[in-house]
Amino acid sequence: MDPGLTSLIGIALAIGVPIISAAITIIICGTSMAGVGTEKPELLSRLIITVVLGEALAIYGLLIAFMLLSKLSAITTMEAANKALISGIVIAVATVAAGAGISYCGTSLIGATAEKPETFSSNVIGVVLSEALAIYGLLIAFMLIGQI
Numbered sequence: 001m002d003p004g005l006t007s008l009i010g011i012a013l014a015i016g017v018p019i020i021s022a023a024i025t026i027i028i029c030g031t032s033m034a035g036v037g038t039e040k041p042e043l044l045s046r047l048i049i050t051v052v053l054g055e056a057l058a059i060y061g062l063l064i065a066f067m068l069l070s071k072l073s074a075i076t077t078m079e080a081a082n083k084a085l086i087s088g089i090v091i092a093v094a095t096v097a098a099g100a101g102i103s104y105c106g107t108s109l110i111g112a113t114a115e116k117p118e119t120f121s122s123n124v125i126g127v128v129l130s131e132a133l134a135i136y137g138l139l140i141a142f143m144l145i146g147q148i
Helices: 003-039 041-047 049-070 078-115 117-146
Strands: none
Touching: 003 041, 003 049, 003 078, 041 049, 041 078, 049 078, 049 117, 078 117
16 A cells, blocks of 8 residues: 555544544533533533533544644655554544543533532543543554654
8 A cells, every 4th residue: 555545544534533523522512511501501611621622632633633744745654654544543543432431421420510510520530531531542643653
């Protein structure tokens, strides 16, 4: 396979999958927020964290895609192309995992906070730790791109 094509597949995965993960996360958490917002609008400013962390997934993918695009001219061997492809796969898988975690924990956070607002601090930990999964993938993708 051509190194350029392999690299472009990595770039497509790095931008496409995180955007889909972010969109699904925002849809799931946003609809839960809308339901709570009609009853308790004062909670929305705290609960927006679920949507913001969902959007961060797309930003991580965008960052990796930009980094890969900047290295595109340097990718002349299959070894470098494979590193580009794997870095795209790493951020894609990490953002899917993080998106699932944020979606499940986020909707639980929203529901629990609507019932008992004082539980927000305890329940937000699941959402934040789910986001950390994407950051782990981001770091590994950075390391792989640094070796190109």
